[in-house]
Amino acid sequence: MQLIRKYNTAAPRYTSYPTVPYWDESSFNTDTWKQALLQSFRATNDTEGISIYIHLPYCEQLCTYCGCNKHITVNHGVEAPYIDSLLKEWSLYLELFKKRPRIREIHLGGGTPTFFSPENLHQLLSGIYMQADLLPDATLSFEGHPNNTTTAHMLTLYNLGFRRMSLGIQDFDPQVQDIINRIQPYETVERVTAAAREIGYTSINYDLVYGLPLQTITSVKDTISKVMQLRPDRISFYSYAHVPWVKGVGQRRYAEEDLPKDEEKRALYELGKTMFAESGYTEIGMDHFALPHDSLYHACKQGSLHRNFMGYTDHHTSLMIGLGASSIGDSWYAYAQNEKKITTWQQLVNSGQFPVVRGHILDTEDLLLRRHIHALMCGLDTRWTPDDNIDSVMEESLQRLTELEKDGLVDIQYGSVTVTEKGRPFIRNICMAFDARLWRKLPHSQLFSNAI
Known part of the structure; x- marks a missing residue:
């Protein structure tokens, strides 16, 4: 317990080095980013292939714990224009490469990717595939909200090659769900999980969060017991990041007194870790657990586990392209982040400009x-x-x-x-x-x- 007090200091999660607040933007511009992209593409496209992260930022309601870049709206008229801009941004990369990319990995993140209709997701991905080669062992995954991930979503994405799905569960306790504004009954999660398995998805991940307001040992134990009944292939067990000075009004819905502190919070993690191990899960890197049949487990055992802005993956790709508002790209030699404001990002893309607004060249x-x-x-x-x-x-x-x-x-x-x-x-x-x-x-x- 003394170590927890000693080391419970502010620390990055290290999806990159240098971390974003320490990027040196003085030597970065669009031209240096393009040079770094070409350097990596020419060196690795024929061997590793490339990864693509697509940021789909819309959500219908605000989850108060969330630290993601998102836009809250119930107006689904925003979908088609956003998809059009994504495909225009993709075309900018194609014009630069002048050769068909070989895609190793795609991840749809958010926001809530399943905010978008199956038809619009089909248009987006078909447009990307049209001018690229999807590798036979490509890893395609998406994040879904249990409340709006329909069978039509899952079938559409499955037919486009997706075999992995990540569901944001967070917690099953009704009081916790209420205070974080994320109401999703166990039965809903059970139904979506069963449908995904029936369709043929081979890797289902649940996101869980410990350290949320009002969580207790008893409530977390109950949540994990329910999760074990559904037995996802992977589990991400994240520490809640309380950063109201960054995320503003959402995380100010509750007080510091509502949050588990230090030893209490760590006890929640140790409880989860023990219960996962007892159910056959192996701890992978930081915050992740997987069953022995899952590819993340095999990558860990084989020493091929990779980490980038998408988190842990089982394929190493030096080049990761970020599409969409606020997305971050990584050429291995440089990082670049897109404009965060959706309308400004769209204006830049629609005028034929790379929408990157900040970055870092690695020395x-x-x-x-x-x-x-x-x-x-x-x-x-x-x-x-x-x-x-x-x-x-x-x-x-x-x-x-x-x-x-x-x-x-x-x-x-x-x-x-x-x-x-x-x-x-x-x-x-x-x-x-x-x-x-x-x-x-x-x-x-x-x-x-x-x-x-």
Whole structure:
């Protein structure tokens, strides 16, 4: 418990390095982004293929816990114009590449992708496939809200090659659902899950969140017991990120006193971890659990687990294109984020401009530290050889790990750092030791959610 108090500090989740608040935008512009895209595309399209993240930002109501970029509306007239703009943005990348992309992975995220009608999702994906080659082992996944994910949605996407679905469950307790404004009965989730399996989906993920307002050991135990009855192939068990200074009115619906704190919050995670293990799930990286038949489990065991802005994936792709308002792309050598405001994003795309408004070009040091952080996040271990140049930035990182080693969280040997079983809950703190940009410019206010 003393370690929880000690290390429950603000820390990034490290879907990238450098993290977004530490991007150096002074050397970034649309031309440098295009150069980085071409560098990666020419080097990896024929071998790895590319990944595409498509941001579909609309939701019909506000879930107060949510930290995503979203737009609340019940006007479904926004769907068609948004789809048209997405396909125009895709055409900008096609014009740049001048060669058919080979697609390894597509993920539809939100917002609520199933806000869009099956017909509009079909138009979007057919338009993307028309000028690209979908690899035979491509991984296609979408996020769905149980309340509006219909059989028609699932059939349409299945016929387009989708085999993975992620449902936002969060919690089954009625009081918790009420305060986070996410009412979805167990029976609804059960019905959608059964329909997906009957259609042929091979990997169903449930998103659960611990640390939500009004959660207790008893309520979380009941939620997980219900989840175990439905037995999803994967589970994402996320720590609630309370950042009202960023997310505003939604997260101010409840008070700090409503939230489980420190040891109480960690106990919720340990309860979940124990119950998952007892039901045959294996912990994967950070916050994720999978059954032995799932590809995420196999990627973890084979050492091929990958992490990017989409989270953990079982395919490594150096190039990830982000389509849609606020999407982030990653060429491995550079990051770029699209304009967040939907109307402005559409204006840029419709006028034939890449809608990126900020980004970062990775330098040699960034690439070195990214490699080590990525290895720790995916494999809980990072290594280097005597031939590697261990410069001052690595020495500083190892010095920052000394205290964590004393606490038994890491094992440092000549040429390696390994996270111990005791250290797994503190992986964000461990990776932070390698975050040179953060340590050179410590924030004056809290930029990230707490690690625990």
